[in-house]
Amino acid sequence: MRFASALPDPNAIGTGAKTSRCAILTQLPYSRGREVAFIIEMLNITKDFPGIRANDDITLQVEEGSIHALLGENGAGKSTLMSILFGLYRPDHGKIRIRGKDVQVSDPNVATRLGIGMVHQHFKLVHNFTVTENIILGMEPRKGPLIDIRSAEAKVEAISKLYGLAVDPRAKIEDISVGMQQRVEILKMLYRDAEMLIFDEPTAVLTPQEIHELMQIMRRLVAEGKTILLITHKLKEIKEVADICTILRRGKLIGTMKVADASEERMAEMMVGREVNFHVSKKRGAPGDVRLKVENLNVKNQKGLLGVKNLSLEVRAGEVLGICGIDGNGQTELVQAITGLTKAESGKIFLRDKDISRLSIKERTSLGLGHIPEDRQKHGLVLDFTLSENFIIHDYYEKPYAHWGVLNKGAIRQNAQRLIGEFDVRSGQGGETPARSMSGGNQQKAIVAREIDRSPEVFVIAQPTRGLDVGAIEYIHTRIIAERDKGKAVLLVSLELDEIMDISDRIAVIFNGEIVGLVEANATDENELGLMMSGALRKTPNARPDSSTRGIA
Amino acid sequence: MKKRTEKVLLPLIAVFLGFLLGSIVILLTGRSPLTMFAAMLKAVSGIDLSTGQSFNPRYIGEFVIQSMPIILTGLAFAFASRTGLFSIGAEGQLMVGSLAATAIALMVHAPKAIHLPLVLLASLAAGAIWGGIPGLLKARFNVHEVVVTIMLNYVALHLNNFTILNIFGSQDRVKTAFFPESALLKDSFLEGITNGSRLNWGFIPVILALLVFSFIINKTTFGFSLRAVGYNKEAAKYAGMKVNRNIVLSMMIAGAFAGLAGAVITTGTFNFGRALPAAEGYGFDGIAVALVGANEAGGILFAGLLFGMLKAAQPLMQSQGIPKEIVGIIQASIVLFVAMQYGIQLILEKISKKKAEALEGEQQ
Numbered sequence: 001m002r003f004a005s006a007l008p009d010p011n012a013i014g015t016g017a018k019t020s021r022c023a024i025l026t027q028l029p030y031s032r033g034r035e036v037a038f039i040i041e042m043l044n045i046t047k048d049f050p051g052i053r054a055n056d057d058i059t060l061q062v063e064e065g066s067i068h069a070l071l072g073e074n075g076a077g078k079s080t081l082m083s084i085l086f087g088l089y090r091p092d093h094g095k096i097r098i099r100g101k102d103v104q105v106s107d108p109n110v111a112t113r114l115g116i117g118m119v120h121q122h123f124k125l126v127h128n129f130t131v132t133e134n135i136i137l138g139m140e141p142r143k144g145p146l147i148d149i150r151s152a153e154a155k156v157e158a159i160s161k162l163y164g165l166a167v168d169p170r171a172k173i174e175d176i177s178v179g180m181q182q183r184v185e186i187l188k189m190l191y192r193d194a195e196m197l198i199f200d201e202p203t204a205v206l207t208p209q210e211i212h213e214l215m216q217i218m219r220r221l222v223a224e225g226k227t228i229l230l231i232t233h234k235l236k237e238i239k240e241v242a243d244i245c246t247i248l249r250r251g252k253l254i255g256t257m258k259v260a261d262a263s264e265e266r267m268a269e270m271m272v273g274r275e276v277n278f279h280v281s282k283k284r285g286a287p288g289d290v291r292l293k294v295e296n297l298n299v300k301n302q303k304g305l306l307g308v309k310n311l312s313l314e315v316r317a318g319e320v321l322g323i324c325g326i327d328g329n330g331q332t333e334l335v336q337a338i339t340g341l342t343k344a345e346s347g348k349i350f351l352r353d354k355d356i357s358r359l360s361i362k363e364r365t366s367l368g369l370g371h372i373p374e375d376r377q378k379h380g381l382v383l384d385f386t387l388s389e390n391f392i393i394h395d396y397y398e399k400p401y402a403h404w405g406v407l408n409k410g411a412i413r414q415n416a417q418r419l420i421g422e423f424d425v426r427s428g429q430g431g432e433t434p435a436r437s438m439s440g441g442n443q444q445k446a447i448v449a450r451e452i453d454r455s456p457e458v459f460v461i462a463q464p465t466r467g468l469d470v471g472a473i474e475y476i477h478t479r480i481i482a483e484r485d486k487g488k489a490v491l492l493v494s495l496e497l498d499e500i501m502d503i504s505d506r507i508a509v510i511f512n513g514e515i516v517g518l519v520e521a522n523a524t525d526e527n528e529l530g531l532m533m534s535g536a537l538r539k540t541p542n543a544r545p546d547s548s549t550r551g552i553a
Numbered sequence: 554m555k556k557r558t559e560k561v562l563l564p565l566i567a568v569f570l571g572f573l574l575g576s577i578v579i580l581l582t583g584r585s586p587l588t589m590f591a592a593m594l595k596a597v598s599g600i601d602l603s604t605g606q607s608f609n610p611r612y613i614g615e616f617v618i619q620s621m622p623i624i625l626t627g628l629a630f631a632f633a634s635r636t637g638l639f640s641i642g643a644e645g646q647l648m649v650g651s652l653a654a655t656a657i658a659l660m661v662h663a664p665k666a667i668h669l670p671l672v673l674l675a676s677l678a679a680g681a682i683w684g685g686i687p688g689l690l691k692a693r694f695n696v697h698e699v700v701v702t703i704m705l706n707y708v709a710l711h712l713n714n715f716t717i718l719n720i721f722g723s724q725d726r727v728k729t730a731f732f733p734e735s736a737l738l739k740d741s742f743l744e745g746i747t748n749g750s751r752l753n754w755g756f757i758p759v760i761l762a763l764l765v766f767s768f769i770i771n772k773t774t775f776g777f778s779l780r781a782v783g784y785n786k787e788a789a790k791y792a793g794m795k796v797n798r799n800i801v802l803s804m805m806i807a808g809a810f811a812g813l814a815g816a817v818i819t820t821g822t823f824n825f826g827r828a829l830p831a832a833e834g835y836g837f838d839g840i841a842v843a844l845v846g847a848n849e850a851g852g853i854l855f856a857g858l859l860f861g862m863l864k865a866a867q868p869l870m871q872s873q874g875i876p877k878e879i880v881g882i883i884q885a886s887i888v889l890f891v892a893m894q895y896g897i898q899l900i901l902e903k904i905s906k907k908k909a910e911a912l913e914g915e916q917q
Contacts, residue, residue, distance in 0.1 A: 090906065090909075339791075341790065341791060360793070360795075361790065361791070361792075361793040362793030362794075362795075364793075365793050371791070373791055378785075378787050378788070379787050379788050379790075379791040380788065380791070381785075381788060382780075382781050382784045382785045382788045382789070383784070383785065384784040384785070385780070385781065385784060389777070393781065393788070393789075393792040394792050394793060396774050396777050396778070397774040397778075401774075402774045405773050405774050405775060406772050406773055406774070407772055407773065407774060407777060
């Protein structure tokens with residue numbers, strides 16, 4: 001029993017649903033002829049921003065007690081629509097109804113009062129506060145002049161239990177995992193008696209296990225009578241958890257359909273506007289000489305312990321070596337040591353035949369090392385710079401961008417226009433757009449554009465498609481394969497197993513700072529990799545019994 | 554609202570609100586705010602509405618010399634600020650700049666074409682060294698620049714007084730011997746055409762400093778990397794920029810601006826080195842000027858002139874019976890309102906929303 005609420009029977013509509021790819025229900029109400037209670041109705045919403053119509057006559061109707069997915073590419077208008085619902089923007093046209101009543105959501109407080117809660121993609125938590133302190137922030141229960149933390153804790157615990165969240169109300173935010181922090185955000189909404197929960201890309205920051213648990217939580221919430229609006233561009237998740245799906249593309253409503261009736265391929269096509277290949281077609285690689293060689297590398301992590309232990313690996317020209325592993329097993333330290341952001345404790349890193357382990361970042365870059373960083377907002381971009389400034393962040397002192405130390409604005413602008421066009425980076429004001437105002441997906445696209453455009457000989461790529469939609473993922477994967485085919489050596493680090501399996505030629509599994517497995521990509525499966533990722537299995541070529549990680553290259 | 558207009562409009566609103574608040578305080582003291590505005594008019598033009606005294610360039614001269622040093626210390630604060638540093642050291646950098654100018658003025662004998670540039674260069678260099686110390690400590694040992702710059706302000710004060718009193722010597726325990734003519738920005742021609750004000754050639758280095766600031770920050774690759782470090786150190790590091798070198802250089806250049814202010818005061822406004830009982834507050838005025846001027850050369854010029862005008866108007870107001878603290882209140886509240894600009898922005902947005910709603914209502 002998945003849902004406690006009265007869900008429409010998947011077989012009740014569209015007799016041909018099984019044969020046709022899906023029943024698109026652009027005509028509203030889509031549930032014609034049946035009694036359905038819509039808890040949220042956004043009717044004919046239009047919103048203009050300077051230079052762009054973010055929402056164009058969009059109608060969204062959400063049934064009470066359902067999980068309703070809102071699907072669209074980066075910049076399709078999902079966030080704008082939700083911001084309107086949450087009272088952050090006012091629509092230029094259209095109206096909002098909650099439980100059949102017209103409402104004016106003029107600010108988020110109104111939304112909260114109406115029972116709408118939002119779990120943001122980037123959590124809004126005070127790190128050195130406890131879970132309970134964060135939850136009651138702004139509406140602290142009092143006992144005389146003092147905050148009544150005891151009763152609040154009890155209430156938080158009760159809610160947590162009811163929905164199976166398993167959150168410790170006394171834990172400090174900085175001590176709990178990202179997945180738990182997200183649950184605190186959810187609790188915050190539930191504590192405020194939210195009936196309608198908006199999840200904004202909730203899985204972008206989670207590990208596969210945490211995603212699985214989140215899905216269960218969402219089902220539990222719906223079972224208890226809540227309604228969920230899920231903003232995402234991950235089709236798998238929609239397929240797994242959502243009942244109804246509304247698809248937006250470039251600000252327009254494309255359709256609303258029952259998830260059960262739609263295939264992933266069909267949804268992807270509607271979202272992107274063309275057919276999408278989930279799997280990048282690639283020829284067999286033709287690996288050449290070793291371009292990147294890591295020898296017995298030891299790197300300390302932030303806690304001062306060894307995050308990478310005596311690690312060795314090789315990447316050849318014309319191949320993609322994928323590094324997979326559960327988050328926090330040394331991937332970040334490995335990437336940062338290779339690219340120079342962190343100093344290695346010991347060990348050597350060779351680019352071709354040159355030991356680069358003691359060189360500066362600039363020297364490594366000019367020797368032909370490229371890097372798409374894991375954290376786009378921390379390392380990848382200067383958010384307060386414009387897009388065109390971000391494009392030249394490595395090469396700003398070189399011709400044509402500068403002459404005698406003076407910037408050449410014309411050349412910088414041209415470069416931006418070229419990259420925006422070539423890589424389809426969407427931004428309101430072209431090169432002059434502040435990076436901060438761009439959507440996360442387009443920020444990532446901008447970084448990928450900049451780095452691929454430099455065409456480095458050895459390319460270290462970390463999490464290149466985190467938070468991106470299928471269309472963009474397909475594009476970036478194609479570009480990575482194209483770099484490989486040009487004879488570049490690519491080291492790909494990703495938490496997405498699909499991504500690793502799709503584009504790697506060889507896969508190395510990292511566990512606890514060591515490479516515990518090295519396999520050919522076409523000779524393994526999710527199961528085997530999963531076992532290695534959890535440390536239950538070791539598999540390296542020429543490995544001696546009970547071997548160390550040496551000699552795996 | 555457009556970003557550009559906002560950038561100009563918000564500080565103007567802050568200034569307006571500052572004066573509004575000042576006026577209210579004056580009303581509370583039982584005086585007319587108009588007296589204050591009359592004093593301000595007199596401070597910039599010499600025109601006195603109550604006595605009918607007409608235009609007098611002497612007042613312009615005095616108003617400009619009040620503005621010059623705080624524009625320079627404003628540039629000093631802003632330059633460090635652009636690299637993400639919060640330097641409170643302009644005061645001390647100014648003092649060592651002044652001391653260096655004094656030393657060169659008294660110890661070197663050369664024709665003006667050599668002597669005066671030497672004096673200015675010495676003040677720039679001394680300020681740069683004084684600014685470079687906290688920069689170096691920050692870059693090397695991650696010592697917070699606020700702490701070091703505050704401490705160095707005191708060191709500078711006592712170094713200045715010790716040197717003036719014990720090395721250059723003075724009859725009255727306050728000032729050194731007069732500088733030779735060849736070391737001075739002070740000029741009888743400028744004094745003559747401004748009816749005997751203390752106006753001097755200092756405005757030329759000030760204008761140059763404004764241009765240099767704007768050029769470095771906005772046009773050069775160096776400024777590009779400084780801004781990158783200021784906005785996001787990690788991203789600058791990732792891009793291969795030398796973050797630590799930029800921090801040191803930025804602090805040195807900021808110090809040079811403040812050091813120059815020392816020379817402008819010592820060889821322009823005065824013609825002798827001075828022992829100081831306490832800091833004169835140019836450094837802190839500079840912080841206010843930079844904040845109001847949004848760390849941009851144009852804004853700093855505007856804010857420097859505004860605060861210079863207030864400084865010049867202060868004694869005039871006092872002679873009209875308005876407490877001299879009023880000027881302090883106005884200055885402080887302008888800075889406060891600038892700091893509150895997000896709030897002001899929100900209010901503006903609310904107003905424009907209301908307007909849009911009213912329009913909608915009419916249409917329906």
